[in-house]
Amino acid sequence: MKTVVRQDHKYIDVSDRIEKLIDNGVLKVGDKLLSVRALSKEQGISLSTAFQSYYHLESKGLIEARPQSGYYVKFSREHILDLPKASEPPDDAVPVSVDEMISSVYHDLNSEKLIHFSLGVPSIELLPAAKLTKSVMQAIRDSKTSCMQYEHIQGNLTLRRQIARQAFNWGGTPTEDEIVVTAGCVEALSLCIKATTKPGDAVAIESPTYFAIFQVMESHGLKVVEIPTDPVTGIDLNYLEQAIPKFDIKACLFVNNFNNPLGSCMPDENKKQLVDMLARKEIPLIEDDIYGEMYFGKNRPKTCKTFDKKGLVLHCSSFSKSLAPGHRIGWTMPGRFKEKVIRLKRMHTVSTNTLSQAAIAHFLSNGRYELHLRHLRKALHTQSLRYIQAICEYFPDDTKMTRPQGGFALWIELNKKINTYKLHKKALKHNIGVAPGQIFSSQARFENCLRLSYGEPWSPRIEDGIKTLGKLVKEMK
Numbered sequence: 001m002k003t004v005v006r007q008d009h010k011y012i013d014v015s016d017r018i019e020k021l022i023d024n025g026v027l028k029v030g031d032k033l034l035s036v037r038a039l040s041k042e043q044g045i046s047l048s049t050a051f052q053s054y055y056h057l058e059s060k061g062l063i064e065a066r067p068q069s070g071y072y073v074k075f076s077r078e079h080i081l082d083l084p085k086a087s088e089p090p091d092d093a094v095p096v097s098v099d100e101m102i103s104s105v106y107h108d109l110n111s112e113k114l115i116h117f118s119l120g121v122p123s124i125e126l127l128p129a130a131k132l133t134k135s136v137m138q139a140i141r142d143s144k145t146s147c148m149q150y151e152h153i154q155g156n157l158t159l160r161r162q163i164a165r166q167a168f169n170w171g172g173t174p175t176e177d178e179i180v181v182t183a184g185c186v187e188a189l190s191l192c193i194k195a196t197t198k199p200g201d202a203v204a205i206e207s208p209t210y211f212a213i214f215q216v217m218e219s220h221g222l223k224v225v226e227i228p229t230d231p232v233t234g235i236d237l238n239y240l241e242q243a244i245p246k247f248d249i250k251a252c253l254f255v256n257n258f259n260n261p262l263g264s265c266m267p268d269e270n271k272k273q274l275v276d277m278l279a280r281k282e283i284p285l286i287e288d289d290i291y292g293e294m295y296f297g298k299n300r301p302k303t304c305k306t307f308d309k310k311g312l313v314l315h316c317s318s319f320s321k322s323l324a325p326g327h328r329i330g331w332t333m334p335g336r337f338k339e340k341v342i343r344l345k346r347m348h349t350v351s352t353n354t355l356s357q358a359a360i361a362h363f364l365s366n367g368r369y370e371l372h373l374r375h376l377r378k379a380l381h382t383q384s385l386r387y388i389q390a391i392c393e394y395f396p397d398d399t400k401m402t403r404p405q406g407g408f409a410l411w412i413e414l415n416k417k418i419n420t421y422k423l424h425k426k427a428l429k430h431n432i433g434v435a436p437g438q439i440f441s442s443q444a445r446f447e448n449c450l451r452l453s454y455g456e457p458w459s460p461r462i463e464d465g466i467k468t469l470g471k472l473v474k475e476m477k
Contacts, residue, residue, distance in 0.1 A: 011052035014043055018053070022062055022073055033063060033071040061386045075389050084262075084400045084413035084449070086230045101421055102211055102439050115465040117452045118433040120260055120408045121325050125457055126379050128372050132324060132363055139358035147355040153346055155181025155331065156354075159361035163331055166364075170292060171306040172315075174333050180341055181331050181352050185290045185318035188332040190216050191348075192314040193253065195340040196284040197222060201250040204243060206235055208411075208440035208449075210260045213253060213288075224442050225249055231402045231411060234259060234266035237273060244281060251284045257301050258291035261440050261451035262411045263404025265295075268302045275307040282312070284337070289317045290330075293373055295406040296381040311335030319360055321408070322373060327356040379457065380408065386458040387466065394470030396477060410452045411437075418476050420450040426472050432465050 021027045033054070034042065040050040054071050057063045064074040105118055140146050154160070160176035167174050182188040197203060199221030205213055207226035217224050225247045228236040234256055243249060256266040256274075266274070278285050287304045295301060305315035314337055318330030329352065334341040363369060387410060391401055400413040414420065420436035427434050435453075437446030452469075456462055 010045055011049045011056060014039070014045065014049070014053040015056040018057060019060075019062060022075075027073050029073050029075065031073045032069075033073070035070055060382045061389050075385070081392055081395075081397075081399050081401045083231050083402060084411060086228050086236070101436065101444070105424060105433065105435055105439060113431045114428075114433045115431060115461065116433050116456065117465065117469075118435040119455060120451070120453045121321060121455050122376060122380070122408070123456045126376055126455075127323065128363075128368065131368055131372075132359065135362040135366075136355065136359040139355060139362050142362070143358060147358050149354065150351040151181075151354040151357055153351055154342060155179065155352060156357035156361050158365060159329075159357050160331075162361055162364035166369075167305075167333075169300045170289075170303045172303070172333075178333050178335075178338065179331050180334060180338065180345065181329065181357060182316075182318075182345070183330065183349060183352050184320055184328040185288060185316055185330040186212050186216065187349065188316035188318070188330045189213070189253065189286060189288060190219070191341045191344050192284075192286045192316060192332055192334055192337065193217070193220055193222070193251070194344055195334065195337045196251045196286065196314070198250075202247045204240060204247075204249045204252040204254075206254055206259055206262075208261055208437065208446055210255065210288075211439045214442055223247075226442065229259065229262060229264060231262045231264050233270065234264045235274075237270060237277065240274075241277060244283065249283065251286060252278065253286040253288065254304075255288040255291070256304060257289055258294060258404060258407030260291065260407065261409045261435070261437075263402050263407050263409050265301055265405055268306075271302060271304045272307040275304050275313060279308075279310050279312055284312045284314060286314045287316060289315060290321050291407040292317065293322050294377060294380060294408065296377060296384070297405055301406075305333060308335065311337075314341075322376065323363070323369070324356075324360065327360060328353065329356050329360055377406075380406075380454065383454045383456070383458055384410070387452070387454040387462075390463055390466040391452075391470070394467045396470070396474055399473075408453050408455050410454060412450050412452055414448045414450070414473055415477055416448050418448045418473060420446075420448060423450065423469075423472060423476060426476075427469060430465075430468050430472075432469060434469065 036047060036050045040047045058065065062075050063071050065071055157176060159181060160179040163179050164174045164176050193216055202223045202225050203217060204225045204227050206229045225243055227240050235254060256271060258265055285304055289303050292301060292303060303315060305313045312335060314335055315333040332341060398415050402411045421438055424434050424436045435451040437449030438444040440446060
């Protein structure tokens with residue numbers, strides 16, 4: 001039987017192979033590519049497919065069309081900045097102090113004047129607002145009470161079934177009964193932390209890590225042990241193993257897939273090693289996998305929950321980064337701690353928003369989510385490349401920067417003379433918002449680092465913003 005290759009897949013295949021040649025240095029900056037006609041003939045594809053292949057590469061900023069000359073390689077990852085070094089956190093377990101810098105960075109959250117490089121969320125332009133609105137209306141029509149009554153404390157049954165099906169992507173096989181729906185991922189993390197620790201306990205976290213995690217720890221009276229984190233492979237497992245008895249660590253909370261702010265992704269074999277290490281010591285692992293679906297490669301990275309055999313991994317995630325930030329729908333698969341998590345939820349919030357749960361359940365049930373994710377991942381990957389190119393062009397040569405393979409964030413390490421909180425203040429005067437590195441550490445460290453989100457689609461306004469930032473950094477040196 002003859003296999004039929006769809007043309008829309010064919011242009012992706014051709015462009016991916018050209019991109020690999022650029023990545024491997026076979027094609028250098030300035031090299032001329034085959035003409036569209038020659039590419040068509042050589043690859044046995046139509047002229048239209050050849051054009052699409054080059055247009056796809058052009059949209060990523062990898063090649064450029066020169067009038068009456070053809071297509072040329074514009075960008076190579078050989079020419080991007082060095083990676084930041086792995087973190088060196090304080091060698092101590094410390095009480096958490098959440099600095100007022102966070103308030104300064106996020107007090108104008110909804111300002112339309114600002115370029116929001118500080119927000120790690122997708123632009124509303126990238127979200128299926130119209131289709132989700134239809135799901136909201138349909139959910140109201142389908143409900144006997146118009147979604148006005150309390151939902152089951154564990155969450156909407158249809159939604160939990162859909163979340164269970166999504167777990168297939170990372171190798172999970174949960175049932176709907178293993179899932180507890182929450183008001184976003186932060187509530188899921190908070191419930192899981194409270195279920196596994198008591199005030200005064202030490203919890204291991206990444207360094208740097210998302211500032212909301214510090215706020216959760218502070219609210220529960222916990223100490224944190226910051227674990228050195230590589231910008232590519234994630235936490236240092238050897239350091240963690242030595243830190244566990246030294247600081248009497250009672251639980252761990254890690255963002256292993258596309259950590260915020262580094263963007264690091266722990267290799268799957270390291271995840272298994274981490275789960276096995278903690279299982280031997282009976283230490284629970286709270287896993288924040290909120291960015292797991294935002295991968296740029298061909299396959300979704302696995303989770304630590306994939307390798308969990310003892311129910312010690314409490315998997316947490318939400319739809320806030322992938323579908324609907326304002327709906328605040330998250331969930332946890334808390335393993336052996338499920339009953340305790342449900343009891344804590346009953347004490348605090350009782351029930352999660354009924355309408356939002358029903359609407360998202362309807363959206364997922366109609367198969368719209370996977371298609372949306374494919375479009376979103378493609379957009380974010382393209383945006384990440386354009387932002388990286390601009391930073392390479394406009395920032396000083398001694399700048400260091402991560403190269404994430406998923407998520408929303410770039411971690412930028414500047415000259416040690418630069419204080420990024422001062423840079424944040426200067427940038428605000430130009431209507432630019434950035435997240436200084438200090439807010440990603442319990443001790444206000446990483447003074448010369450910043451997190452820059454590429455959630456906004458590339459535009460002249462975005463380029464001007466990065467150009468202005470680069471100019472401010474050069475002036476501060």
